[in-house]
Amino acid sequence: MKRILAFLLTVMMVATLAGCSKSEQADAKGSSIKDGVYEGIGYGKGGEIKIETTIVDDTITDIKVLSNNETPGFNSAMDTLTESIILKNSVDVDGVSGCTLTSKGFLEAVNAALAAAGATPDMLKKIDVSSDASDEKQIEETHDIVIIGAGGAGLTAAIEAKNAGADVIVLEKMPLAGGNTLISGAEYAAANNWLQKKEGIEDSVEQHVQDTLKGGDYKAKEELVRTMAENALAGAEWLRDEVGVVWEEELMFFGGHSVKRSLIPSGASGKEIITKQLAKAKELNIPILLNTKAVSLITDNGGKVIGVEAEGKDANYTFTTNKAVIIASGGFGSNIEMRVKYNPEIDKTILSTNSVGSTGDGIVMAEEIGASLLGMEYIQTYPICDPLTGTLLYYDDARLYGHTIIVNKEGKRFVEELGRRDVMSMAIKAQTGHVCYELLDQKGFEASKLQENHGPELEYLYKNNLLVKADTIKEAADFFGIDAEELQSTVDRYNGYVADGKDPEFNKRSLPSTVEVGPFYICKAAPAVHHTMGGIEINSKAQVLNTEGNVIEGLYAAGEVTGGIQGTNRLGSNALADITVFGRIAGQNAAK
Structure with a gap:
């Protein structure tokens, strides 16, 4: 009887499955x-x-x-x-x-x-994708010049070296090119630029030099500062005329500069710089190896750099050079251990605006062969960043146009909105919750082109309750729990300063407009590590120097990987001038 029942049960199951769809059978x-x-x-x-x-x-x-x-x-x-x-x-x-x-x-x-x-x-169906590491290829190549890093400085050097007739290859450890330049606003400080002349702004190279030296507490190498300032305008014109970068028809006024001198790329984003540089590199047939990390420099018996060892996803490389290696691998803002080594205060509690690729690899490689390092303890924070991720906020463009008021939880101003980045950052850290609130009205919002240039970021900020838009200042203040009555008093006083043309509280150096036309916007922000001023010591020819002050033959460096150009603190928009000027110099000289 049991066997009969089992047989009947089996028949019933088969019949049931036969009447099911394929997906139901699979279910x-x-x-x-x-x-x-x-x-x-x-x-x-x-x-x-x-x-x-x-x-x-x-x-x-x-x-x-x-x-x-x-x-x-x-x-x-x-x-x-x-x-x-x-x-x-x-x-x-x-x-x-x-x-x-x-x-x-x-x-x-x-x-x-x-x-x-x-x-x-x-x-989902399980698939075995295990592979044999022993199959990894070993590849050897020779080029005139090997460039480490495909950010703004590296791509600039590559284009100039290629135009000078050199065979160039670029190594980039990240899966994409661009480095910190790609995620920056990419404004560019250049004295005597064409827009200053159009606006009647009086400026000079010497003024730019003195602003930079003062901004860095006179700890920079004046020789390098002068090289940057003297060649900044030519670099901006080169980006425009040779690379195809489009500059906006207006300027920004960055903290620490004595006059408005900073050019703005189209869209107020570094993607304009990097996109155009990559297109130029492609036009010139410059190979860029992504996911390829340089791990050490190769030197001959005399100490001359003659190549690079690198690791890729599917191969290990040995690149030898006929002329030189250029290090343009960026700073170390995302390397917490390295930050703490040189400045214990910049620990893991401080987020970073930097690309995660900014880990100081080039600095370590250069130091291993005797390169001199300068100013490694000087690490800059940017005042207006995402409190959740550390990402630099382009909403802050409005401040650089002069249209915002920065207050604390108590609704009071506490710092000059166009002050030095380090001063502003430390002032914000001292406030309730270690954050600030940046207030903007509708006319300032429109004048700053925030929706036009940075719409997706605004959407992100709204979604994460970091930005509010409200019909009244009180309503905006209440969203963040800011003292609304005190904030209104602060706004009223500020509007009076605008009418008088002078800010007796904090001496804000630009007062273009009042804050009074609704709707109103408030963004919550916090400081984050933004730039490391220290790095490899170079001379004005972008040649790397050893600890005895002598040139290391066959080795050049440009960009944030270098030290001595910005002193203790970098003025906003000087980085793009720095990477372009010294990237060009490195590429030109390495190709000789």
Whole structure:
């Protein structure tokens, strides 16, 4: 009887399965996702990321990005993630280094697509992707010049060296080019520029030199400061005429500068610089190896640098050079251990605006062969950053146009809004909650072109309750728990200063407009590490010097990897002048 019952039960199960659809049969087996194309939405740094995922036989076979507003370069992270997801058939993949918010938003969108399919990640078919590390290739190449770093300085050097007839290759350890330049506002300080002349602003190279020396507490090497200031305008014109960078038809007034002299790239973002430099590099057939980390410099018996050892994703490289190596690998703002080594106060409690690739690799490599280091303890914070991630906020452009008031939780001003970055940052750290609140009215909002240039960032700030737009100052203040009555009194006094043309409280050096036309905007912000002034010592020819003050043959450096140019504190918009001037000099001299 038991055997008969078992037989009948088996027949019933077979009959049941025969009447099921294919997907239902698969469900009965324990895992199945209906074949199809599914959409998903996530949120990255630039706002909404919309994707389309194709699933066949429990396998992700394709992912298409339908729309996004991520920064050019950062959006390449989505291509990398797509490859990893399809290779592993899993959403359990590492985010792309340096593209945290883009990676997070993209993976959020893919998971949303899975949910739309009525599936969970564990229902995807398991694939074994283990590989044999012994298969890693060893590649040897020779070039005239090897450049370490594909940020603004490295790309500038590459273009100039190639134009001088050299065979150039660029190594970049990150999965995308651009470095800190890509994520900066990329404003550019240049005395006697064409817009100053148009506006009737009197300026001089000497004034730029003195502003920079004073801003760095006279700790900079004057020889380098003069080289930067004297060649800054030519560098800006070179970016415009040779590289194709478009400059806006207005200037910004950065803290520490005595006059308004800072050019603004189109869109007020470093993506204008990097996008145009990469296009120029492609036009010149300059190879850029991404995901390729330089690990050591090769020297001959006489100490001359003759090459670079590097590690890639699928190979190890030995690059030898006929002429020189140029280090343009950036600073060390994202290397907490290195920061604390030189300045214990800049510890892990302080976030960073920097690319995660800013870990001081080039400085370490140069020091290992005897290079001199300067000013490593001088680490700058930027006053207006995202309190959640440390990212520099472009909302702060409004301050640089002179349109904002900065207050604390008590509704009071406590620092000059156009003061030095280090002074402002330390003042903010001393306030309640170690944060500040930047107030702007509608006419200032429009004049600063915030919606036009930085719409996706505004969307992010609203979504994360870091920015409020309100019809009245009281309503905006109440959103953050700011003393509304005191804030109104502060605004009234400030508007009186604008009418009088003088700020007796903090001597704000530019008072272009009152704050009185609603709606009103308040952004919550905090300081974060922004620039490391210390690094490799160079001379005015961009040659690296050893600890005895002598030139290390075959080695040049440019950009934030160098020290001695900014002193204790960098004035805003001097970095782009620095990387362009010394990037050009390094490329030209290395090619000789």
